[in-house]
Amino acid sequence: MKTELTKKSFTLSIVAVLGPGRELGASNKLLWHISEDLKHFKALTMGHTIIMGRKTYESLGKPLPGRNNVVVSRSGRDLADVLAGLTDSGEVFIIGGAEIYRQTIDLVDKLYITHVQAPLPEGGADVFFPPIDPGEWKETERTDHPRGVTFPFPFSFVTYQRIGKQ
Numbered sequence: 001m002k003t004e005l006t007k008k009s010f011t012l013s014i015v016a017v018l019g020p021g022r023e024l025g026a027s028n029k030l031l032w033h034i035s036e037d038l039k040h041f042k043a044l045t046m047g048h049t050i051i052m053g054r055k056t057y058e059s060l061g062k063p064l065p066g067r068n069n070v071v072v073s074r075s076g077r078d079l080a081d082v083l084a085g086l087t088d089s090g091e092v093f094i095i096g097g098a099e100i101y102r103q104t105i106d107l108v109d110k111l112y113i114t115h116v117q118a119p120l121p122e123g124g125a126d127v128f129f130p131p132i133d134p135g136e137w138k139e140t141e142r143t144d145h146p147r148g149v150t151f152p153f154p155f156s157f158v159t160y161q162r163i164g165k166q
């Protein structure tokens with residue numbers, strides 16, 4: 001995608017939950033429900049603009065409260081136009097799904113990734129996050145959870161900054 005975002009006044013960030021092989025979802029649903037992660041997502045995004053693909057919006061079923069929900073569709077709002085038209089002064093979040101992550105990972109400043117070390121549900125995943133190139137991204141924060149209150153597998157909240165952009 002050709003979008004010039006070099007002089008922007010806001011931080012553009014991706015938020016995503018990935019399995020051990022960068023799995024994102026299956027049959028237009030998330031793979032796991034981790035209550036700690038939902039709280040983490042809410043704390044990050046509350047009060048901010050969130051940008052999502054039409055399929056992710058359909059999967060959510062309704063706008064997320066307390067946030068400026070922007071849904072992109074090839075028969076609606078164009079992703080490049082939305083990004084070019086943003087006038088925020090804070091942080092703007094790309095919340096998925098796979099198609100939208102793929103088109104924005106080279107544009108964003110930060111990644112908030114929940115890495116989940118859990119078996120995949122039966123049938124596996126049908127959408128994946130792009131590779132996180134260690135030459136481009138530096139881990140700046142990490143919180144490891146050996147398990148959740150109800151989720152029995154390890155997961156970690158990891159923040160990555162684009163190298164050369166502190």
Ligand SMILES: NC(=O)c1ccc[n+]([C@@H]2O[C@H](COP(=O)([O-])OP(=O)(O)OC[C@H]3O[C@@H](n4cnc5c(N)ncnc54)[C@H](OP(=O)(O)O)[C@@H]3O)[C@@H](O)[C@H]2O)c1
Nearest residue numbers: 016017025028029030053055056073074079096097098099
């Ligand atoms: N694990 C996570 O953190 C996470 C987060 C979000 C979603 N997900 C999962 O990801 C899956 C959905 O991802 P997905 O890749 O199938 O779909 P998606 O990225 O949510 O949405 C794709 C749609 O976005 C629109 N679109 C794509 N590029 C566009 C552009 N340049 N301009 C305007 N519109 C554009 C198109 O809508 P039209 O077809 O209407 O033209 C396209 O069909 C689900 O399984 C969901 O649960 C996981």
